[in-house]
Amino acid sequence: xxxxxxxxxxxxxxxxxxxLSCAVSGFTFDDFGMTWVRQAPGKGLEWVSGIDWNGDSxxxxxxxxxxxxxxxxxxxxxxxxxxxxxxxxxTALYYCARDMGVGGKSSYFxxxxxxxxxxxxS
Amino acid sequence: DIVMxxxxxxxxxxxxxxxxxNCKSSQSVFYSSNxxxxxxxxxxxxxxxxxxxxxxxxxxxxGVPDRFSGSGSGTDFTLTISSLQAEDVAVxxxxxxxxxxxxxxxxxxxxIK
Numbered sequence: 555x556x557x558x559x560x561x562x563x564x565x566x567x568x569x570x571x572x573x574l575s576c577a578v579s580g581f582t583f584d585d586f587g588m589t590w591v592r593q594a595p596g597k598g599l600e601w602v603s604g605i606d607w608n609g610d611s612x613x614x615x616x617x618x619x620x621x622x623x624x625x626x627x628x629x630x631x632x633x634x635x636x637x638x639x640x641x642x643x644x645t646a647l648y649y650c651a652r653d654m655g656v657g658g659k660s661s662y663f664x665x666x667x668x669x670x671x672x673x674x675x676s
Numbered sequence: 677d678i679v680m681x682x683x684x685x686x687x688x689x690x691x692x693x694x695x696x697x698n699c700k701s702s703q704s705v706f707y708s709s710n711x712x713x714x715x716x717x718x719x720x721x722x723x724x725x726x727x728x729x730x731x732x733x734x735x736x737x738x739g740v741p742d743r744f745s746g747s748g749s750g751t752d753f754t755l756t757i758s759s760l761q762a763e764d765v766a767v768x769x770x771x772x773x774x775x776x777x778x779x780x781x782x783x784x785x786x787x788i789k
Contacts, residue, residue, distance in 0.1 A: 589778075591726075599718075599726065599769055601778040613776045616677070649725055661773040662716035664737065666725035 556580040556665045558650050563670030570640050574670055576633040576650030584608065584628040587655035589663055590635050592646035592672075600646075603635065604653055604660035611658050618644075640674045647671050678702050678772050682781035688789040695757040697784045699770035704750045707774065714774035717746055717755045720783075721766045729768075730755065762788065 562574040576588070589604040603614045603624040612624050623636040633650050648670050651663035679702040689695045705714045713733035718726040728737045730746035733753060743758040757764055765788060770781040 598783045599720075599771075599780040601771075601780065604776075604778070615777045651725075654731070656714075656773070659773075660776065660778055661714070662728060662731045662771065663718075663726075664728045664731075666727070668725055 556652065558652065558665060558667035560648060560650050560667045560670035563648065563672045565673045565675060566640055567676050568641060568674055570674070571636070571638045572640065572672060574635040574637065574648055574650075574672070576667060578631045578633065578650075578652075581652070583626075583631040587653035587658075587660060588624075588626060588633045589651050589653045589660055590624065590633075591649045591651055591663070591666075592644075593649070593669070594643075594646045597646075601660075602648070604655075605633070606655060606658050613660055637672070640672075642674050645672060645674050677777055678705065678775060678779050680770055680772055680779050680781035682768075682770060682784050684784060685782070686785040686787065688787045689757075689760045690789045691762065692759050693789075695760050695764075695786055697755040697768050697770075697786070699748075699753040699755070699781050701751045701753075701772055701774075705772045705774035706750055713749060714772055715746075715748070715753055716771045716773065717744075718769045718771065719764075719766045720769065726769065757786070760786070760788070 587606045590602040621639045652665040683698045715733040717730040720726040734746045767783045
């Protein structure tokens with residue numbers, strides 16, 4: 555059974571940092587790209603960042619470019635999102651998802667975790 | 677960036693009746709080189725993560741009931757629920773994966789009338 559379990563969320567002050575993690579099981583991790591999608595309270599979905607199977611190719615939403623860094627550890631079946639210079643508008647539930655990646659690019663997402671909540675507030 | 681616009685924002689449908697959700701992209705998401713349309717649909721029930729329903733605009737994900745179907749081409753797409761069931765109450769999102777950044781529509785909330 556495919557499982558994705560996010561962790562690392564919490565309350566942080568504006569300008570602070572957090573590192574999210576996603577532990578994966580139930581499939582061959584390095585066969586797939588991975589992605590982070592967030593959802594602000596009561597709002598829609600926003601793609602945040604994606605990474606290909608070996609970490610050579612990454613992509614970011616304009617809203618997080620230069621502040622967030624996606625990475626993966628294939629030996630540990632884990633995905634990470636380093637979030638720096640956090641802003642109140644980054645407050646959201648952050649989901650990791652398996653990316654069906656077409657041609658090394660992010661595509662659609664067939665398995666999702668339950669999410670980890672990040673709250674940026676003073 | 678490709679903007680995805682969904683309509684309506686919400687709709688109420690009687691049990692057993694059909695529901696139609698529209699999604700329009702600001703530019704074509706069709707790749708002529710492989711004749712594929714880079715569009716997906718998701719269902720999100722309250723308190724749950726999104727669930728993939730449709731990809732390549734019309735390919736149903738394994739295990740998704742056949743009352744869900746996707747259609748459309750170019751810039752205009754439709755998700756149809758042929759006979760609404762109580763468990764279909766959810767918010768539905770379209771998503772393009774033609775180009776980065778990937779973008780989602782604003783969502784359509786489906787309720788029972």
